[in-house]
Amino acid sequence: MARAEWGSRLGFIVAAAGSAVGLGAIWKFPYVAAQNGGGAFLLIFLMIVCTLGVSLMIAEMSVGAIARKSPVGAYRKLGGKGWSLVGYIGVLCGFLILSFYSVVGGWTIAYLIKTVEGSILTADPGILSKTFDSFIADPVTPLWYHALFMGVTAGVVLAGVQKGIERVSKYLMMMLFLLILVLIARGLTLEGALEGVRTFLSPDFSKVTATMVIEAMGLAFFSMSLGMGCMITYGSYASGETYIPNSAASVIGLTTLICFLAGLMVFPAIFVFGFDPSAGPGLTFITMPAVFSHMSGGQFFGILFFFLLFVAALTSSVSLMEVxxxxFIDEFRFPRMATTVVMSVLMFVLGIGASLSLGVWKGYTLFGKNLFGILDYLSSNLIMPFGGIMVAILVGWKAWAVVSIRLMRPDGTQPLWLPLFKNFCRYMAPVLIFVILIQNL
Structure with a gap:
């Protein structure tokens, strides 16, 4: 059976950017940055993205493009039989992330409906915080939205690569980008907004700790969809004419820009309305309704924002499920429909526990974290960095001969950065990630 391909290079870039520009950039980045000092965290994050992020994005896409297989098959083909274990871990990581990611995706649908009803258009921090807390603590309602989001994700994956994933990403990600710009412009006109911008952009190096660096690396991996096989899978659908470095740079650039803009969108509102920067996962859902309440046509923009936030979440969840x-399609020749349905159900079941851990199961913790936090920490801060180490070693050592050929320019010449990339994958990336992992443990 012929391997599916993206319809165009632009489709590949937008779909890969859609995988990265999801809730990681718009939902997770602002609250993690707020919890870690704003400007200093932003600087550390950018340094990691411009070094590890770019290198690993090129590495993962190259592995997929050369092997033309999902992570397990790709690692086995380029590294040997023993390397398939790394692919299995990547598939497991995608499974774990989507189980709790779908819960948050369900929140976007719920808040879209709440905005249509007009029940959250208030600038009162107390009301907004109470509304969000009571919603996620409800043992039943979030699960319906979790199921709905998982079902929509499954529907897109069932439609395939071009008709499903590429089409959804291509037409809606630009709308999200434009709306963020509109919301930034409105937020900056609020009295006191510049204090939020100053906090976001001004680095306070006294805030830099080992924990912050770990958080920045984990968020970089999460935001860029690295270390779990998404970019290997998407790279496997790239045509032979696709020049991977340009595509990788475009994806990294778009994702980093959206992260930065998301911070500019949320931080002013934090200071204007007196929200708690350490509010955690609910920060975006608490601050943005306050902005809409002060906008002319705020309800319309609120509806549009939460719809497009849902779309951003969807493009990422689709990439996770596709991994x-x-x-199962590549390794066992299972039909797409049956595989998608069964995996969706299993991920939904695990997500039930993640959702309940924010409410009725809140008291059950391990190492001070509930199930939602455990799944997030395990995948973002442990498994994904491990995947980053292994793909760097694979590319730098085991498969360099074929990778270096795939990375040649279209005219057949060697790019000047190729030797640096080789050494970075061989030495710097594995050592750097390993040191941070040990500190993390």
Whole structure:
């Protein structure tokens, strides 16, 4: 059976950017940055993205493009039989992330409906915080939205690569980008907004700790969809004419820009309305309704924002599910429909526990974290960095001969950065990530 391909290079870039520009950039980046000092965290994050992020994005896309297989098959083909274990871990990571990611995706649908009803258009921090807390603590309502979001994700994956994933990403990600710009412009006109911008952009190096660096690396991996096989899977659908370095740079650039803009969108509102920067996962859902309440036509923009936030979440969740589904299709020749349905149900079941851990199961913790936090920490701060180490070693050592050929320019010449990239994958990336991992443990 012929391997599916993206319809165009632009489709590949937008779909890969859609995988990265999801809730990681718009939902997670602002609250993690707020919890870690704003400007200093932003600087550390950018340094990691411009070094590890770019290198690993090129590495993962190259592995997929050369092997033309899902992570397990790709690692086995380029590294040997023993390397397939790394692919299995990547598939597991995608499974774990989507189980709790779908819960948050469900929140976007719920808040879209709440905005249509007009029930959250208030600038009162107390009301907004109470509304969000009571919603996620409800043992039943969030699960319906979790199921709905998982079902929509499954529907897109069932439609395939071009008709499903590429089409959804291509037409809606630009709308999200434009709306963020509109919301930034409105937020900056609020009295006191510049204090939020100053906090976001001014680095306070006294805030830099080992924990912050770990958080920045984990967020970089999460935001860029690295270390779990998404970019290997998406790279496997790239045509032979696709020049991977340019595509990788475009994806990294778009994702970093959206992260930065998301911070500019949320931080002013934090200071204007007196919200708690350490509010955690609910920060975006608490601050943005306050901005809409002060906008002319705020309800319309609120509806549009939460719809497009849902779309951003969807483009990422689709890539996560595609990692799992493509594994079973490639390895066992399972039909796409049956695989997608079964995996969706299993991920939904695990997500039930993640959702309840924010409410009725809140008291059950391990190492001070509930199940939602454990799944997030395990995947973002442990498994994904491990995947980053292994793909760097694979590319730098085991498969360099074929990778270096794939990275040649279209005219057949060697790019000047190729030797640096080789050494970075061989030495710097594995050592740097390993040191941070040990500190993390």
């Amino acid at each position: 799992v589904v493509s594994f």
